[in-house]
Amino acid sequence: MGKKAGLMTARKLRFTKDSNTERLLGSNMGMGTLDIVGEFRREIPFPDLSTVTWKEEEYINVRSSQEKKTCWITGSALLSTGLFLLTDYNNNSVKLVDLTYRTVTSRLQLPGRSWDVCVLPGGQAAVTLPNNSMIQLMSTTGGQLSCGKKIKMSSKCCGIAYYNNILYVSFISNPRIEAITLDGHIISTFQKDDGKQLFQSPHYLTVSASSPPTLYVSGQYQIHTVHQLSLDGKALREYSDKKLEYPKSVVAVGPGQLLVCGYGSHNVMLLTEWDGKMAEILGQKDVMTNPYYVSFCPHKLAIIVGMYKGDYLKVFKAN
Template identity: 65%
Template sequence: MDKMAGRMKVRKYRFFKDADTEGLLESKMGIGTLAVAGEFVPVPDLSTVKWKKGADINVRMTQDMETCLISSSALISPGLFLLADCNNNCVKLVDVSSRTVTARLQLPGQPWDVCVLADDQAAVTFAINSMIQLLSTKGGQLTRGKEIKVSPKCRGITSYNNRLYVFYKSNPRIEVMTLDGHIISAFHKDDGRQFFQAPYYLTVSASILPTLYVSDSDTNTGLQLSLDGKVLREYRDKQLIRPESVVEVGPGQIIVCGRDIHNVLLLSERYGKMTEILGQKDGLTKPFFVTFCPHTRAIVVGMRDNNSLNVFNAK
């Protein structure tokens, strides 16, 4: 007790305000303001929609030396799509309303997949060049930006929350990286089981709980994964043969094209089932990519080694 009494000291303290915080509290804007960023467009249940084939879009240009192979597409703005033309080493902007190619940009290799980023940016993968090319799409013009060096055989790419999710066919895996190319994590197994055999495409479903959807063409499978690489659900169906492009169209709705059975399927997250919404009867032959525009309510399908895109409008 004597020792404790000697150690007891009473100290006086004074509080000093943080000038930045004090200024923030005095601000009339508070922590920020809200501005209109765009119009929310509700997406109907695509399994109940009837489709009518519209006029095809010819995407071959005078600079193209080969028949077009549009390996992927991404929606830039209402009715405007960014295309990767693998055979002609370029990307193109296509206006679905006017059915014309509005811009073209030559690239240093064969592009495979494209995804849209914030601030009028996009990203393109190159499997042979082992890189990701960032692009500007501002003002309807295409210009090259920064290059990100990555491992060989990178294929699919998607983005979520300022992160890139990149698919690799060699040593099949998904890498999560920053927009500067810094690898945050990678996954290819769950409980010791290899996920993929021949992965090509992936997309993010931004539902209440965001998840990844990937297509594996060798196993005829669609996989739903958590963002940290846990398998949540496997989609298999006799109507799904050689799945290629997989795209989110709305909350809980994913479309994927089956190349070797010539169809486009709708994957329902809620019911865990697949429904064919387009097929051979609609003129599809080896569909390679599919994209949906909720503003124009149109599905655009590109077929392997074909200069034309098929457009289907909701009735």
């Protein structure tokens, strides 16, 4: 049909069958095959990490040439397959590390010391800056890091996690966790349950991958213990093991499984919800010295560990 000067005109059409196409449609072979060559997110079978042995594969140097101070990586978050965001507390920065190429691909200078980081939807991330009492939102689009808006906090904020449009942020002074919106409005505060103080030093927290999801909280003054809370702040369980000393970062790695750094015990422990136990999966035999944070990439079956004040990350892969 065409339209000219307000008038509708019609054309008469004839359809002629193509013999080659007709034979193809009648064939059992079809037009070809469809293969999935890539996708942004997919469900993959998750192994029971207690059955996996680990082998040190490599080191990754995360210190940039312009940095005068030794790196102190205090936080990490998996952005996508093999890509991690790292917070460098000593050098006031966030870094994007590519596990495949073992290199820092992007670096962003921040207005203060960065402690922890979590990934948000839409290529965004959130970083805590304790000494500035604020959260810095940032963009990771296209593998380039850039600052977004700032969220002012009431005091020094440390650990951070994200779930279902809510940020969970921990504070060491007046120990507590605040659940806040991405606009910075406080929804609730977790400090006591039935009049009892929930924790002493919530340096790190993570949201589990279980159903229903829960919060796990760790900190070095909780010596052997990791706390589990409901998302409305109720104390659920304490996981404790004498092989874990002065825990630092805790990270959910799969349904019912979490990794915890033992800063004082020089190890990484696997916490399993189904039996309530912790077991050492990396230790001093793996040349661990004061591990501060741990991350996991399920696609590459790799554990990444950062030590206290060190320029190198250690990468362990399933053996």
